[in-house]
Amino acid sequence: MRVALLANIKPKENVTSPRGPFADDTFAEWDSLETVQAVCDALASNPNVECEIVEAVPEIALPRLMVRKYDIVFNIAEGMRGASREAQFPAVMEMLGIPYTGSGPLTLAIALDKARTKEVLAHHGIPVARFTTSSDTDAVLAKLLPGAEFPIVVKPLSEGSSKGVKNSSFVTSDAELRAEIRRIASSYDQPAIIEEFLPGREFTVAVLGNGNDARVLPIVEIQLTELPAEANGIYSYEAKWIYDVRENPLDIFSCPADLTDELRKDITETVLKTYRVLDCRDWSRIDVRLDRNGKANIIEVNPLPGILPNPEDNSCFPKAARTAGMSYNETMLAVLKAGCKRYGIKFSAND
Numbered sequence: 001m002r003v004a005l006l007a008n009i010k011p012k013e014n015v016t017s018p019r020g021p022f023a024d025d026t027f028a029e030w031d032s033l034e035t036v037q038a039v040c041d042a043l044a045s046n047p048n049v050e051c052e053i054v055e056a057v058p059e060i061a062l063p064r065l066m067v068r069k070y071d072i073v074f075n076i077a078e079g080m081r082g083a084s085r086e087a088q089f090p091a092v093m094e095m096l097g098i099p100y101t102g103s104g105p106l107t108l109a110i111a112l113d114k115a116r117t118k119e120v121l122a123h124h125g126i127p128v129a130r131f132t133t134s135s136d137t138d139a140v141l142a143k144l145l146p147g148a149e150f151p152i153v154v155k156p157l158s159e160g161s162s163k164g165v166k167n168s169s170f171v172t173s174d175a176e177l178r179a180e181i182r183r184i185a186s187s188y189d190q191p192a193i194i195e196e197f198l199p200g201r202e203f204t205v206a207v208l209g210n211g212n213d214a215r216v217l218p219i220v221e222i223q224l225t226e227l228p229a230e231a232n233g234i235y236s237y238e239a240k241w242i243y244d245v246r247e248n249p250l251d252i253f254s255c256p257a258d259l260t261d262e263l264r265k266d267i268t269e270t271v272l273k274t275y276r277v278l279d280c281r282d283w284s285r286i287d288v289r290l291d292r293n294g295k296a297n298i299i300e301v302n303p304l305p306g307i308l309p310n311p312e313d314n315s316c317f318p319k320a321a322r323t324a325g326m327s328y329n330e331t332m333l334a335v336l337k338a339g340c341k342r343y344g345i346k347f348s349a350n351d
Contacts, residue, residue, distance in 0.1 A: 001049050003074055004070040005054065006076065007056055009036055039307065042333065052068075073100040075093075075101055084109040086109070101282050101283075102339070104281065114193045115157060117300070121277065126270060127291070127295055131195040141194075154171050154195075155192065162240045164187065167232050170233065198297055204220045205268075205286045205287075205288060206285050208334060208338065216271055218257075219255070220257060221254040221255070239252070266295065266296045270298065278301055281303075286301050287299040
């Protein structure tokens with residue numbers, strides 16, 4: 001089986017952003033060469049798989065996809081430009097009739113837009129925090145979200161990997177609200193999403209498979225109390241990429257999370273309903289936070305989950321899979337197998 005691993009690879013050093021205004025987290029969504037090679041090696045650990053890395057740059061990827069005749073593409077490409085960037089290559093592959101793993105373009109486009117995601121989920125009765133969007137640098141909370149109280153959370157509308165979710169995103173005044181809207185407009189050239197703060201515990205949940213085979217892997221709890229004293233109570237960019245690093249890892253994750261049967265059932269059912277409503281395919285990681293009543297609310301949906309291979313990097317999808325007894329190789333092959341099954345491509349992940 002010929003598999004193309006389609007990925008955006010981080011440059012070794014930050015260079016001018018291909019997506020407009022430069023920010024220090026410009027390439028946070030992209031994968032390191034270490035991760036991309038680890039995924040390719042994992043797929044090739046099956047003797048029936050030949051894996052080729054294809055960098056998701058149009059001038060490189062399009063000619064290869066059109067002439068190489070891959071059996072399937074293993075897609076982890078985050079895209080380069082625009083609010084629908086994650087959807088662009090999947091749309092091209094559908095146009096060309098090329099099978100690929102993971103969610104389709106509509107799911108990827110919706111999931112990257114935090115407001116559209118919440119609108120769809122709310123329509124289907126799935127709990128989300130009350131929210132609005134704004135580019136108004138003269139905004140006041142009373143007009144944006146009538147009845148809401150500080151603290152609130154202010155984030156870029158269409159970013160992943162905690163891009164733009166800074167410690168300052170935890171906002172306690174109208175002055176801070178306006179400052180965050182200005183920061184997001186300046187650094188990311190997009191509106192802000194303003195959400196009521198959910199004060200409860202936070203979890204991230206890995207899902208693997210499709211249809212009736214879709215299953216939740218052991219739930220990961222994010223222990224925000226383990227962050228430094230200056231950190232606010234959100235899983236920010238600093239928490240993910242600065243405070244918790246390979247050289248000095250924090251004991252910030254608990255997997256499996258310590259849950260009552262009732263809470264585990266609530267989280268699992270809410271996550272699986274979200275997965276199906278948004279038509280996620282093969283795999284996703286879905287972030288959950290409890291409201292003041294202890295009810296599971298969806299924060300974000302990640303159809304292209306982070307998959308750093310080194311356990312010291314605290315990447316949550318591989319962490320959940322390891323707790324379920326799956327090696328990194330087995331996890332990547334399980335995703336490939338799920339994609340092949342959808343297309344009717346014969347493949348055994350155990351060969």
